[in-house]
Amino acid sequence: MKISAAESVIMEALWRESPRAAEAIGAEVAPGQGWSEGTVKTLINRLMKKSAIAAQKDGRRYLYRPLLAREAYVAAESQGLLDRLFEGRLAPLVSHFSKSRKLTPEDVEELKRLIRELDR
Amino acid sequence: MKISAAESVIMEALWRESPRAAEAIGAEVAPGQGWSEGTVKTLINRLMKKSAIAAQKDGRRYLYRPLLAREAYVAAESQGLLDRLFEGRLAPLVSHFSKSRKLTPEDVEELKRLIRELDR
DNA sequence: CTCCACCGTTTACCGGTGTAATCGATGATG
DNA sequence: CATCATCGATTACACCGGTAAACGGTGGAG
Numbered sequence: 240m241k242i243s244a245a246e247s248v249i250m251e252a253l254w255r256e257s258p259r260a261a262e263a264i265g266a267e268v269a270p271g272q273g274w275s276e277g278t279v280k281t282l283i284n285r286l287m288k289k290s291a292i293a294a295q296k297d298g299r300r301y302l303y304r305p306l307l308a309r310e311a312y313v314a315a316e317s318q319g320l321l322d323r324l325f326e327g328r329l330a331p332l333v334s335h336f337s338k339s340r341k342l343t344p345e346d347v348e349e350l351k352r353l354i355r356e357l358d359r
Numbered sequence: 360m361k362i363s364a365a366e367s368v369i370m371e372a373l374w375r376e377s378p379r380a381a382e383a384i385g386a387e388v389a390p391g392q393g394w395s396e397g398t399v400k401t402l403i404n405r406l407m408k409k410s411a412i413a414a415q416k417d418g419r420r421y422l423y424r425p426l427l428a429r430e431a432y433v434a435a436e437s438q439g440l441l442d443r444l445f446e447g448r449l450a451p452l453v454s455h456f457s458k459s460r461k462l463t464p465e466d467v468e469e470l471k472r473l474i475r476e477l478d479r
Numbered sequence: 480c481t482c483c484a485c486c487g488t489t490t491a492c493c494g495g496t497g498t499a500a501t502c503g504a505t506g507a508t509g
Numbered sequence: 510c511a512t513c514a515t516c517g518a519t520t521a522c523a524c525c526g527g528t529a530a531a532c533g534g535t536g537g538a539g
Contacts, residue, residue, distance in 0.1 A: 243526055247443070261486075277529045280487070285526090299536060300486065313444050314459055317452060320440050323367070324433050329456050330469035332437060336449050337477055339434060347477050349450035354474055357457055357467050363496060381516080397499045400517070405496090419506055420516060 240289040242312065248272060249282045253292060254309045258302035360409040362432065368392060369402045373412060374429045378422035 242250060252264045265279040272278075283303060286292045294301040318327075325331040333350075336342055342350075362370060372384045385399040403423060406412045414421040438447075445451040453470070456462055462470075 241525095244443075245527060274527090275529060277531095278527075281528075284488070294487095313455060316440060316444060317455060318461070320436065324436060328466060329453065329462060330466050330473065333449065333453065333470060333473055335433060335437060337473055339430075342449060342477065346448060346450050347474070350453060350470075350477075351474055353450065353453055353457055354467070354471055357462065357470075361495090365497060394497090395499060397501095398497075401497085401499075404518070414517095 240291070242286075242289070242291060242307070245272075245278075246282050246286055246289075246291070247312075249279070249286060250291065250305060250307070250309075250312065253303060253305045257304040258295060258297075259304075260297070260300050260302055262300075264303070360411070362406070362409070362411055362427070365392075365398075366402050366406055366409075366411070367432075369399070369406060370411065370425060370427070370429075370432070373423060373425045377424040378415060378417075379424075380417070380420050380422055382420075384423070 248268050249264060252268050253259065261280060261283055262276075264283070265274075265276050268274070269276065269279055283292070287294060287303075291305065291307045292303050293306050294303050296302075321327050321329065321332060325335070368388050369384060372388050373379065381396075381400060381403055384403070385394075385396050388394070389396065389399055403412070407414060407423075411425065411427045412423050413426050414423050416422075441447050441449060441452060445455070
């Protein structure tokens with residue numbers, strides 16, 4: 240099941256810390272997104288219907304935690320982008336960024352390090 | 360204005376070859392997507408409203424061509440993914456792929472080549 | 480025991496998207 | 510010239526997503 244953009248904001252909050260109550264999630268993300276508490280509740284419910292998160296009772300409230308791992312989500316999204324725009328391959332994407340000069344010197348340094356590791 | 364997934368199929372066709380008539384676009388993409396000709400027309404119209412493509416009259420029909428450059432579209436989509444999932448930086452994305460072993464030897468070779476070029 | 484505050488659930492609504500049928504103009508055909 | 514086949518334009522409609530208010534149960538306060 241696809242996670243929408245707004246839903247992913249909730250997921251990110253839970254990936255940062257879980258389990259947490261709806262109130263805590265709202266407190267963290269609602270102001271920045273300009274959301275009301277009601278919006279947070281709706282998104283939590285939709286994520287439960289999609290089985291992306293689960294709830295465990297804690298007294299009178301629920302604590303939520305992710306069922307979908309961030310790794311899996313990131314992998315699917317990234318692969319999707321590569322497939323749609325770069326024939327499924329990573330090198331053309333890197334090439335795109337290098338051409339558009341969006342790489343900081345630190346990026347270049349880290350890329351070099353990664354490549355070196357790949358050889359071992 | 361945002362280009363939707365279905366619309367991007369039309370864009371890709373026009374990026375491959377333009378200007379072209381609606382019929383030619385449909386002939387190329389409709390069967391693969393399971394679309395009728397009507398669907399192609401609708402998508403073309405929406406892209407015109409979004410000023411992502413333009414039409415020039417050619418006798419009794421129109422020929423369409425992209426106004427939005429593929430480069431710009433790819434750049435926006437890619438940056439969006441990086442921002443949402445990798446703190447806006449490229450290195451973490453590459454790291455993600457290397458960790459999940461999604462890199463072919465050719466990918467690694469090409470990445471090395473790219474990195475070498477970056478130093479110059 | 481009663482009422483309230485709180486929390487999750489249900490319902491609402493609008494705009495966008497996927498998918499398509501219908502309409503209306505116009506060039507081609509008999 | 511009248512009719513037909515074609516195109517693009519208009520309209521349709523259901524579903525999803527963003528945003529939120531209303532509803533309903535229940536634990537705690539008086």
